[in-house]
Amino acid sequence: MEYTHKPVLLDECIAALAIRPDGIYIDGTLGRAGHSREIAKRLTTGRLICIDRDMAAIDAARERLAPWMDRVTLVHQNFAELGDVLRAAGAPAADGMLFDLGVSSPQLDDASRGFSYMQDAPLDMRMDASAPLTAYEVVNSWSYEELRRILYEYGEERYAPAIAKAIVRARESAPIQTTLQLVDVIKGAMPPAALREKQHPAKRSFQAIRIAVNGELDALEPMLLSAVDGLRPGGRLAVITFHSLEDRIVKRTLQNLSRGCTCPPEFPVCVCGKKPKIKLLTRKPVVSGPAELEENPRARSAKLRSAEKCGTFDL
Numbered sequence: 001m002e003y004t005h006k007p008v009l010l011d012e013c014i015a016a017l018a019i020r021p022d023g024i025y026i027d028g029t030l031g032r033a034g035h036s037r038e039i040a041k042r043l044t045t046g047r048l049i050c051i052d053r054d055m056a057a058i059d060a061a062r063e064r065l066a067p068w069m070d071r072v073t074l075v076h077q078n079f080a081e082l083g084d085v086l087r088a089a090g091a092p093a094a095d096g097m098l099f100d101l102g103v104s105s106p107q108l109d110d111a112s113r114g115f116s117y118m119q120d121a122p123l124d125m126r127m128d129a130s131a132p133l134t135a136y137e138v139v140n141s142w143s144y145e146e147l148r149r150i151l152y153e154y155g156e157e158r159y160a161p162a163i164a165k166a167i168v169r170a171r172e173s174a175p176i177q178t179t180l181q182l183v184d185v186i187k188g189a190m191p192p193a194a195l196r197e198k199q200h201p202a203k204r205s206f207q208a209i210r211i212a213v214n215g216e217l218d219a220l221e222p223m224l225l226s227a228v229d230g231l232r233p234g235g236r237l238a239v240i241t242f243h244s245l246e247d248r249i250v251k252r253t254l255q256n257l258s259r260g261c262t263c264p265p266e267f268p269v270c271v272c273g274k275k276p277k278i279k280l281l282t283r284k285p286v287v288s289g290p291a292e293l294e295e296n297p298r299a300r301s302a303k304l305r306s307a308e309k310c311g312t313f314d315l
Helices: 010-017 034-041 055-064 066-071 079-088 105-109 135-141 144-153 160-173 179-189 203-214 216-229 244-258 290-295 297-301
Strands: 024-027 047-052 072-076 094-100 231-241 278-280 303-309
Touching: 010 034, 010 094, 010 231, 010 303, 024 034, 024 079, 034 047, 034 055, 034 066, 034 094, 047 055, 047 066, 047 079, 055 066, 055 072, 055 105, 066 072, 079 216, 094 216, 135 144, 135 160, 135 203, 144 160, 144 203, 160 179, 179 203, 203 216, 216 231, 216 244, 231 244, 244 278, 244 303, 290 297
Parallel strands: 024 047, 024 094, 047 072, 094 231
Antiparallel strands: 231 303, 278 303
């Protein structure tokens, strides 16, 4: 079947990376390889390192990136281990890195993975199928307090206490085995007005559980720090987020890295010696235009932030 998937904010990402034909680039979230294809096409003597924690994405990429595999390295690993990936690949530094965060379209579309609240499947939600923690364990063994915390913090769910209480009560009779069983429990804990809202009533809870299962937010700031450390001077970083929690962490981390001196204003001279590590290329995030939103409704929450590492290339 012809490959037609167009990734989110594709043109904007390519522009942000300012790709050099001889450069070294990292796609830290390979997914369907849509961004990777466009990066690889623009390389001649350069190299693209594609990372994904989902082995299914790595396997599918061998076909999708087949015409450019002479310049592509596929790595089955978590982007949190970015420094290890660079060392293992023999790449001292990269000219650009791209991270498209959150769950990928193939993971959402494959009902058996347990990410979807629209189709029945075992409670799983692992991005890496070899990881030990599943959504089943979270839902059926985590305490009321922990469930309430993740629903509120990761899902920004205002009915977190009621939903957590309903989950604990339901599992006392029998384990909650499937996604639609969990959806029924969530719906039963919410008031009628909430069930009439445009957004699916289980969306925030499923997001929270998925983030907890995969440790997504915990890995984000360390990954960004490693990414900046792994860039050459003048190298570019581009990050796409899909919800406010991710975007808040990315925005805060990049702003901190872009600041120089942190001495109090009353100091006559700088004593901290801190220099900016990056220059922000996007003060406000780039979002999808009307044409992309019509073609791909999932792009409506996407935000792209980009930065350039301070310094110049060695020539």
